[in-house]
Amino acid sequence: MKALRVLRIMGMFLFAVAFFLPAVHINESPSMDVYGWNCCFSTIFFSILGIGGLAKAGAQAAPNAFIFLLSASASPLVGAYFLSMRSSLMLLRGVLCIGIVAGVAASSVVISQLNMTPLVGHFVWMAGIALLLIVEAIEEAHARLERHNDDVSSLKL
Secondary structure, three states: OHHHHHHHHHHHHHHHHHOOOEEEEEOOOOOEEEEHHHHHHHHHHHHHHHHHHHHHHOHHHHHHHHHHHHHHHHHHHHHHHHHOOOHHHHHHHHHHHHHHHHHHHHHHHHHHHOOEEEOHHHHHHHHHHHHHHHHHHHHHHHHHHHHHHHHHHHHHO
């Protein structure tokens, strides 16, 4: 279990460091690199603005706006995941993990749709999240195995 703690800390570290690295390169003129913290706040800001404009845009814009909103939710959901790291909140963490995976996938779609190139910060961000989710999956599997072993041992008595 000590190894899992180290992996979780590494995941947190990579996730945090990614905000200070160049995350995407905007290929349009003028081209520029955008750092992770700017990417995070920009997607959150523009998705909040987009929700208001969604009703005006009509049904055709709804899928793209939803994907953009889902992409913007990835980092805040990781923050909520950090806050829910108590053993009694395993179900909540599982739900958050599903949302995080959807948000990371949506971020790749948004990067592609906006003609941007992912840079090192984006990959470090994804690696940090992947480490956190792998540790979560291992801990969940371990907890299920312990419950199963407890159930089997109670049958033997």
